[in-house]
Amino acid sequence: MFNQHPYLTPKANKKKWLLSYLNELTKYHYKHSPQYKRILQTLFLFSESIDSKPFTELASLPYIPSQIFKELELKSVDNDQVRITLHSSGTTSKNTSRIFLDQETSELQKTALNKILLSLLGNTRYPMIIVDSLSLLKNRATFNARLAAILGFMRCGFDHLFLLDENMQIRTSELQQFLKRYETRKILIFGFTSLIWQYLYKSPFELNLQNGVLIHGGGWKKLQEQAVSNTKFKAQLRDRFNLTEIYNYYGFIEQTGSIFLECSEGVLHTPIFADIIVRDSVSLKPVPNKKIGLLQTLSVLARSYPGHSVLTEDLAVCEGEDDCRCGRLGKYFTILGRHAQAELRGCSDTYTN
């Protein structure tokens, strides 16, 4: 699976490659997750004899809405095989997604992420700053999206510095030592977009991070509320810290590992392990490139849970395929934010509001 470069497979080959994995995964989950099987039988009219006819188009593969992981515990392995349960960020109340990873899936995710990042960083590891607090690591009970992302990205660096203390204040003396130690080297900086803005950008410290490469993700919701766009984010960090290499990424716990990394052209790229389909938000039919729609994401890594084909709540535009000026092959796209949905209140919860 990992023999190929993440961004150098032309579309015909990529489609063939993905179809072989995704058809196999669909079959696998059909056989191993009773709830997934019922869903496919009911909604996609799958029969018992699933082996007969593989799909020949990626868009024909069945998908499940990402929110379903909040409602059902979908997994394709026995309980004793589950090594990690990922929770969507926030608390562990009933309204979070739960993703069940076994050893194999967890390894696949780590390897894929590594491949993607090292292709950006030129196959070298760098000293690394994590814009987060070490106390997050100490509390393993809340194994959420943020912690999972940090642990995954940490493998691409060494001599990790957790920038913030337990009060989310910058550990200035440690940072000074770190910057001095690696004065002449490139350093990798990683963190959640909103935390970088709030705790690094808004901190009073004068810093020169011109050797830094910043990779950040986790969504723009909080920054949109403050009217901070990706362009503004980049410009402000450049002006403030001389930080010029900044890459956003798009990822979510339903498909950890196969993240979509931003290139120098400012668009998100699908690696070989993943693909996207943009669908009309009402008819759910695939829309042509350049048209807005709901984003469906495919990933070959989801083995212990049926999350290899997921319809997200995000609106996206596929900008093109195999012809980005950055040179990467594969589809490239932009995210336009959450699809606005009706606020639903059933006949209940007068007392919980």
Added chain:
Amino acid sequence: MLKLNYEVVVIHTQTKPYKILAGFKDSDPLELLKKESILFPFAEASVNFIAQLSKNIFADKQLRNYPEFISLAHWLRRAHIIELKNEFQDQFKDRITLSRGLILHFAPANVDVLFVYSWLISLLAGNKNIIRISATTEKRTGLLLKKIRETLEKYPIIASRTLIITYPHDTEITKQFSMMCDCRVIWGGDHTVQTIRSISLPPHATEIVFPNRFSHALLCSNTFLTASAEEKRVLIENFAKDFLWHHQATCSSPKNVIWLGSSDRNQEAQTEFWQKVNSYLIEKNPKWIEEIKLKQLTLAFCLAAHPLVEKFTDTLQSPIFNFKIKHIDQSLRYLHKGLGIFFEMEIRDLRELYAILDSKDQTIGSYGVSQNEWKELVTKLPKRAIDRIVPFGQMLNFSPVWDGYSLLTYFTRELQFFENRQSL
């Protein structure tokens, strides 16, 4: 003279604050409320106030945009209130009915107008009222509250007997209010009812509860198939009215459609009916579909995994989703949250409903079944089920008889009075 409040005021009880959304502004509004006398059923001031509120809602351009407020204003108009008054007086002719005292209402979070019905029926009965509503940021609820405040301003008699408040879930505050009241009304989900019920009331106080309910639509296939095009058009429009409001999520919104007839006729009717419903939606309310699509999809996937669901008869592209079922249980009722999804069942004989209907079932929207057939059926129901049977288009209409309670009766008490030829 006390001044009426126009703004939201935060009042601290001994320790915990609550917000007054409408009523008198006073350093101790609860003391004031306690001191005020009760009114008589259908007191002139109450009727006038309600009629004025109706006029004020109709006159407001913004409020008129919301069909549920139009319905409310229509219900509150003077002619209708006088009708209720006459019915009430007929019912209690030659008897003496008095109000209960102070009624504490817990309004539901999902239907923003229901608290007004609950409050005003209790007011018509002559009671003083405390109404707790959920904290909301919804614009329309704000608009309605503003209108209520403006109307109360002209009716100090009513204002001093009314307190519309909000506070976050808090046992202590609920306890304090509960210990003051003569009757407590709980609208809300099962969980809310259970939670509030566990908080004590004064020994003499009564309680009315409205837990989660489920509702069906029932159609006679033959009647539908033989109806004129115009009759069908009206039927679809009425059905849409029943399920479109509140995203089909209220207790009275139809969620299960029962077809009465032979399987051939049922199938024929279903095809035509849903095709017409889908076309109606696409033509009249495409925004509704877009607003709910993702949540609808998630719910559909959830239901598809349920063992009682037999068959999905649409594609994911269609606006409305139908799931065929042969049996319905509590978990299916509980899982169904509306959102343009319908269960579908078929029966050949109305008596098959005995096995289907349950205490959770509230309303049946009926088409093609006569009143006599229903009367015959409901008097033989083997267990407690069904509180309303109404035509299509009226499933969400409010009525002073709700969930089996005649509210005006429950909100009043009858004085036993010995009429002796001589004297007492």
